[in-house]
Amino acid sequence: MKKLINGIDMVLGESLGGLSVAHADILHVDEAFRFVRRREIVPGKVALVSGGGSGHEPLHAGFVGRGMLDAACPGQVFTSPTPDQIAAAVEAVGGAAGTLLIVKNYEGDLMNFEMAAEIVAGPVTTIIVDDDVAVESSAHSTGRRGVAGTLVVERIVGAAAEEGRGLAALATLGRSINGRTRSMGVALSSCTVPAAGRPTFTLAADEMEMGVGIHGEPGRRRVPLASADAIAAELMGAILGDLAPPAGTPCLLVVNGFGGTPLMELYVMANSAARLLTGRGLPVARCLVGSFVTSLEMAGASLTVTALDDEAMALWDAPVRTAALRWGC
């Protein structure tokens, strides 16, 4: 295992230490590493809290800040944060306006966020993100997995929370954005979880895992390596087949790297994916390309499409100031 680390037990704390050094103007890291919170709490605003296993950076801590999350709880690598962590985060940032928990659809996350919601004071509502069309259920989830669409939900609901909307309205909006978002990914290599010390799975030199999950979980099937155009066509076919947006719907396209794929290849994928969308009469109204919801150093990428409307587009464009996404301020 070749990694830039000091020891398996120190990875999480030291990476949060680095995050704190680099972004002290945006966020504050709890001393016990239970959560990362926005530096300045906005009184009266509904708090947005998310989290999950680490290893998907910049998700979620890199999305803490103005116009996105108020706090994120990092578990150990690919391990859910504990209910205590989540409760501490809610207590640190939540107020009378309430807290919206944004949870990716994995059984461990659901259970721990649920337990946290039961022990904290004040109103709490949970929304679940399940945008991955690859498989209907998996080793880690009942129903579809939550993947890169999570950042779309966090961004758009985060912008709406900044406007002062109430808890119920934000939950409705978040569920609506999740309902209009679909993703699917492909892996060209496995990642290695530090505590495991060896690759999660193995692929032959000419194989890829179509529909892979962000923990290296199996997807639909293992197939021979194909061209960017062919891969984009399969991913986009599955996404649009399920989402079925009417022609003319303005779309947000996210081309997300899993950690080990260079930006040059992600832009090749963006080129292929955008051509497929416009070929179906779907304008690419917004596009985000980069490694945002990763699986450590896994090579591969996912596509995400969100069917936008004027409101969602305006919220996407609103100012955001986080470690990983920043514009307008």
Next chain:
Amino acid sequence: MKKLINGIDMVLGESLGGLSVAHADILHVDEAFRFVRRREIVPGKVALVSGGGSGHEPLHAGFVGRGMLDAACPGQVFTSPTPDQIAAAVEAVGGAAGTLLIVKNYEGDLMNFEMAAEIVAGPVTTIIVDDDVAVESSAHSTGRRGVAGTLVVERIVGAAAEEGRGLAALATLGRSINGRTRSMGVALSSCTVPAAGRPTFTLAADEMEMGVGIHGEPGRRRVPLASADAIAAELMGAILGDLAPPAGTPCLLVVNGFGGTPLMELYVMANSAARLLTGRGLPVARCLVGSFVTSLEMAGASLTVTALDDEAMALWDAPVRTAALRWGC
């Protein structure tokens, strides 16, 4: 070779196609792929033009936009752009105020930018970036190589150009920033150039290349894999030994991934590097962490330190709006 591409000859054009789709609000890609230019030309401003081989994305095209470059010329992977490309870029964005060429210190780049400077009309000045302390000369350079410090020069000089400063003053500033900037990197794996089809070099499972270049050129020596703290200590020792900033100097720390290293590890390195700086009485006044000057999918990272002053800090903080760096607007 496992890559998300359609064919070796199409990588560059299709990745620029994706860049164009994703960032049409910021930049414009020349139809013949000779250059990427800022969407809106600012009359009367000195134009900043850079470029070099592709494969280092987001450098340089990802740094085109307000507060940074006016144009970037992408060569084929790890291959200098041609004089014709560079001349076309200068003609597209340069005006009576003149053009500043920002060139990384590699022989091919120097020669081609020099030839371009001779054939274009209007005043042109060249500054050379040579921040890599790893080796005094290399297979590709006479004198030190230009690496991640390039983005620091492009950012700070770009902000100054936006203020309306003249060509001579910008060249002086750029040389000063280069003179206050040092970098060094380490590779844990090689990358594979698409046209070569196999890794540029090979490392054993427990080896790393200390002082590696951004094309996989050899560094100082091949050593056993070490901890993040030990790696940071060697890199920072070489950087600070050469830069020798007086205690109390506010520093910019850039922790740059080479493309295949996850963000989590880069933040671990940031944590180690920041501790070393503060331990020497050098405050980390600004910090940038991410994969900005890459070597395709190479695993590894580099550290860059720039000794700041009030002016450089204010210019670093000024609004920038590019595909890869964006804040304040």
